[in-house]
Amino acid sequence: MTRLLLPLDHHAEPADTAELALLHRLKALPRRVQQVFLLSRLDQLTYAVIARRLDLSDASVERHMNQALQATLPAPAPLARAAGQWYVRLQSPLITASERIDFRRWLDADPEHLAAFHATELRWRSLLAPARALGENLWYRQTRAAFSLGGCTVAMGLGLAAVLALGFWY
Structure with a gap:
């Protein structure tokens, strides 16, 4: 994981309406994206x-x-999107030394780039409370889909039908 530019002890406390808006955006994502x-x-x-x-x-x-990170943007902004892509890419094990140099060049090219990257870090930190709400029952830790009650009911119904059908044959 890459070293963040902001100190780790920084805690942004977003307003409740902002947290709810972020939670709503995160819930709209596909389940696998939410899990990751x-x-x-x-x-x-x-x-x-x-x-x-x-x-x-x-x-x-x-x-x-x-x-997931792009979904939390309040409005599409090319600079914010680029900063988010860099933020995610820097966490990747696939990032190369050349890409790190490209990032540094991008960051140094314009003070707005640095500001956008800091805003992305702050946005990432503001996602903690909505993430806790989204994952409160720890569903995301399951490696595969658990059997749902509906699925079990269907399986039991089919099994019972098979037993009854076999009973009529004998």
Whole structure:
């Protein structure tokens, strides 16, 4: 994981309405994207660990994380999108030294780039409370889908029908 530019002890307390808006945006994401995001944000797992745990490629994990972070943008802004993509890419085990140099050049090219990257870090930190709400029952830690009550009911019904059908044959 890359070193963040802001000190770790910084705590941003977003307003309740802002947290609810972020939670709503996160809930709108596909379930697998939510799972990858929560494993990263709440459990602080690296992309490589998440990939192994969910049997995904590192690139898929990175794509899901980028999708989650981009979904939290209040409005599409090219600079914010680029900063988010860099933020996610810097966490990836696939990042190369050349890409790190490109990031540094991008960051140094314009003071607005640095400001956008700091804003992305702050946004990432503001996602902790919505992430806790989204993952409160720890569903995201399951490596595969659990049997639902509906699915079990259907299976039991089919089994009972099979037993009854066999009973009529004998």
